Amino acid sequence: MHDASPDTSRTDPAAALFDVRNVTVDYASRGGYTRALRDVSLQIRPGQAIGVIGESGSGKTTLSRSMLGLIEPTRGHVLYRGRDVYAMGSISRFRVLSREAAMVFQDPRSSLNPRLSAGAVVRDPLTVLGIGTRQQRKAKVGELLESVGLAAELATRPVRALSGGQLQRLALARALAVEPSIIVADEPTSALDVSVQAQVLNLFQQIRARRHLALLLVSHDVRVVRFLADHVLVMCDGDVVERGATEQIYRDPHHDYTKALLAAAPRLRVQA
Amino acid sequence: MTVTTGSGTPWSVPADAATAPLLAVRELCVRFPRRYGDVAVLDRVDLTIDAGEVVAVVGESGCGKSLLGLAAADLLPRSAAVTGTVAFDGQDVRAMSRRERRQMRGAGIGVVYQDALTSLNPGMSAGAQLRQVCKLGSSSSPEELLASVGLEDTERIMRARPYQLSGGQRQRVLIAIALARDPQLVIADEPTTALDVTIQKHVVELLRSLQRSRNFALMFISHDLALVSELATRTAVMYAGQLVESGPTRDILARPRHPYTAGLLESSRSLDECWPTLASIPGSVRQPADFLAGCRFRDRCGNATERCAHRPVLEVDGTAGERYLACFHPVGTET
Ligand SMILES: Nc1ncnc2c1ncn2[C@@H]1O[C@H](COP(=O)(O)OP(=O)(O)OP(=O)(O)O)[C@@H](O)[C@H]1O
Ligand SMILES: Nc1ncnc2c1ncn2[C@@H]1O[C@H](COP(=O)(O)OP(=O)(O)O)[C@@H](O)[C@H]1O
Ligand code: SF4
Numbered sequence: 001m002h003d004a005s006p007d008t009s010r011t012d013p014a015a016a017l018f019d020v021r022n023v024t025v026d027y028a029s030r031g032g033y034t035r036a037l038r039d040v041s042l043q044i045r046p047g048q049a050i051g052v053i054g055e056s057g058s059g060k061t062t063l064s065r066s067m068l069g070l071i072e073p074t075r076g077h078v079l080y081r082g083r084d085v086y087a088m089g090s091i092s093r094f095r096v097l098s099r100e101a102a103m104v105f106q107d108p109r110s111s112l113n114p115r116l117s118a119g120a121v122v123r124d125p126l127t128v129l130g131i132g133t134r135q136q137r138k139a140k141v142g143e144l145l146e147s148v149g150l151a152a153e154l155a156t157r158p159v160r161a162l163s164g165g166q167l168q169r170l171a172l173a174r175a176l177a178v179e180p181s182i183i184v185a186d187e188p189t190s191a192l193d194v195s196v197q198a199q200v201l202n203l204f205q206q207i208r209a210r211r212h213l214a215l216l217l218v219s220h221d222v223r224v225v226r227f228l229a230d231h232v233l234v235m236c237d238g239d240v241v242e243r244g245a246t247e248q249i250y251r252d253p254h255h256d257y258t259k260a261l262l263a264a265a266p267r268l269r270v271q272a
Numbered sequence: 273m274t275v276t277t278g279s280g281t282p283w284s285v286p287a288d289a290a291t292a293p294l295l296a297v298r299e300l301c302v303r304f305p306r307r308y309g310d311v312a313v314l315d316r317v318d319l320t321i322d323a324g325e326v327v328a329v330v331g332e333s334g335c336g337k338s339l340l341g342l343a344a345a346d347l348l349p350r351s352a353a354v355t356g357t358v359a360f361d362g363q364d365v366r367a368m369s370r371r372e373r374r375q376m377r378g379a380g381i382g383v384v385y386q387d388a389l390t391s392l393n394p395g396m397s398a399g400a401q402l403r404q405v406c407k408l409g410s411s412s413s414p415e416e417l418l419a420s421v422g423l424e425d426t427e428r429i430m431r432a433r434p435y436q437l438s439g440g441q442r443q444r445v446l447i448a449i450a451l452a453r454d455p456q457l458v459i460a461d462e463p464t465t466a467l468d469v470t471i472q473k474h475v476v477e478l479l480r481s482l483q484r485s486r487n488f489a490l491m492f493i494s495h496d497l498a499l500v501s502e503l504a505t506r507t508a509v510m511y512a513g514q515l516v517e518s519g520p521t522r523d524i525l526a527r528p529r530h531p532y533t534a535g536l537l538e539s540s541r542s543l544d545e546c547w548p549t550l551a552s553i554p555g556s557v558r559q560p561a562d563f564l565a566g567c568r569f570r571d572r573c574g575n576a577t578e579r580c581a582h583r584p585v586l587e588v589d590g591t592a593g594e595r596y597l598a599c600f601h602p603v604g605t606e607t
């Protein structure tokens with residue numbers, strides 16, 4: 001394996017936000033099991049952006065969900081700031097992870113309730129976790145909408161009346177509401193058109209820098225990962241086959257699978 | 273077998289069908305009066321496709337690409353109010369008899385939709401669906417068709433229900449069905465958008481090689497300029513229901529003239545080259561109910577003037593052959 005990441009958290013595990021140790025996940029399937037993750041390890045430090053790329057079915061979503069306390073590993077451990085996530089009771093696991101790690105999904109149209117107003121979508125996590133007074137929450141919703149480039153008037157609009165780009169901004173505002181330390185984004189721009197995607201990616205970049213947020217970004221699009229992530233993990237059939245600094249892997253991939261993945265990305269063919 | 277790129281003036285309809293383009297869409301307007309009143313969601317769209325030609329239709333979600341594809345196959349919903357003409361093989365589609373129309377939809381035009389899972393019948397095996405289409409007349413057997421789209425394990429695929437197939441396999445089955453009746457024109461509406469890059473690449477390569485060996489014309493609908501640049505000889509760009517620019521793909525990418533095309537291209541390039549900040553077009557596209565009169569891009573356009581409150585017509589672009597443009601102040605013009 002080609003490992004170029006200077007991972008200081010390896011010597012000082014407490015400095016890591018997430019410390020994923022030798023995690024294996026098996027899904028039961030008819031007459032046996034599917035191994036979705038095989039002995040995967042990974043650390044994410046505060047403010048660090050890690051990308052996960054790989055083909056469909058390679059285990060990207062399984063990895064992110066197991067970190068968020070949603071899929072218990074068959075073997076191995078997930079530590080959040082040094083605490084074993086799956087050794088916690090389910091209530092404290094929920095309280096810790098939903099305040100600290102927020103999720104943004106690929107398809108906001110199916111992950112956000114279409115009948116809610118945009119404002120309610122952002123306010124919800126605050127209400128559920130009992131953060132702030134009613135007045136404070138209301139003010140915060142306005143600020144959050146503004147911080148993702150949505151007009152405050154949109155707060156009263158129902159989710160179904162928003163465009164794809166607006167919805168993904170809204171999903172980001174919702175994720176930011178609890179002031180998390182890390183955002184886990186699973187294909188956050190795959191459903192968007194090129195120019196809308198560019199706006200949303202720029203927004204992720206700005207907000208991450210401003211708030212010193214860590215990011216786990218799952219995508220099959222190498223271009224998106226290259227833009228947002230400092231480090232990248234390449235997954236194939238549940239294995240991490242290569243990892244390192246994004247730019248280095250992009251320029252000098254070692255594993256054949258990584259090479260094939262890079263070659264598959266469509267490239268603009270312009271001849272002047 | 274001749275492959276012609278480009279066309280003459282797209283407006284004159286030759287009486288002689290032999291010299292007519294395979295598909296000629298002229299002044300096509302589509303309205304949904306119930307939902308959007310008098311707003312044309314397709315607004316005077318002109319497009320021709322010659323036999324054996326690959327033409328891409330590009331634009332943002334909601335700009336009318338799918339409607340254009342549906343109109344070409346005469347499959348628009350009943351709620352649509354349509355003006356203008358669509359001619360297939362020299363014949364006005366909407367003036368056809370029922371029989372002629374059935375013939376055209378079956379043997380003339382094959383359609384591949386974006387979402388393979390919903391466009392296949394979930395309760396029927398892939399093989400049964402393919403056999404049903406082949407029965408109507410085909411030069412190939414279902415097994416041959418599956419092999420031609422690269423599905424080797426034909427026996428298993430024939431028996432499989434759609435949910436038992438992967439996304440790439442489903443998309444291949446759909447392509448096999450679209451090709452079953454040896455169509456002259458295949459309309460592929462974002463056939464790879466739901467797939468991951470590796471499978472996407474295989475499907476695009478498959479479409480290209482089938483197009484070459486079977487020599488059908490291909491209308492390739494996509495929002496991804498990079499993908500289009502790998503496949504299409506000619507490209508038409510749409511914005512908010514209007515066709516704003518068309519011409520040879522290579523030319524358009526090297527020298528976009530419409531500010532929207534230029535913006536899209538810049539955005540695409542910035543992602544390709546990983547600029548520190550990606551280029552994007554300011555603002556966002558409007559919903560049909562709020563479309564502006566005149567040029568619909570003018571609230572986002574850096575070149576806009578008062579003149580743009582009038583509707584620019586798609587015309588031959590004076591600076592280059594075979595290019596059409598609808599803009600008063602195009603990019604790359606000295607003022
Ligand atoms: N709930 C489940 N039950 C059984 N198998 C599952 C389940 N979820 C995922 N799998 C299997 O685990 C493997 C990894 O799936 P995962 O969803 O993590 O892939 P992915 O990399 O996110 O793919 P995609 O790019 O398509 O989202 C696949 O083989 C998948 O079929
Ligand atoms: N059956 C319909 N009834 C009403 N409006 C429709 C219908 N089909 C499409 N539209 C509207 O027409 C516009 C163009 O749609 P479409 O062709 O599907 O866009 P694209 O394929 O470019 O994403 C959109 O604003 C859409 O909401
Ligand atoms: S017609 Fe005017 S507003 Fe429209 S694209 Fe051209 S310059 Fe811009």
Ligand SMILES: [Mg+2]
Nearest residue numbers: 060061062186
């Ligand atoms: Mg996934």
Ligand SMILES: [Mg+2]
Nearest residue numbers: 337338461462
């Ligand atoms: Mg469409």
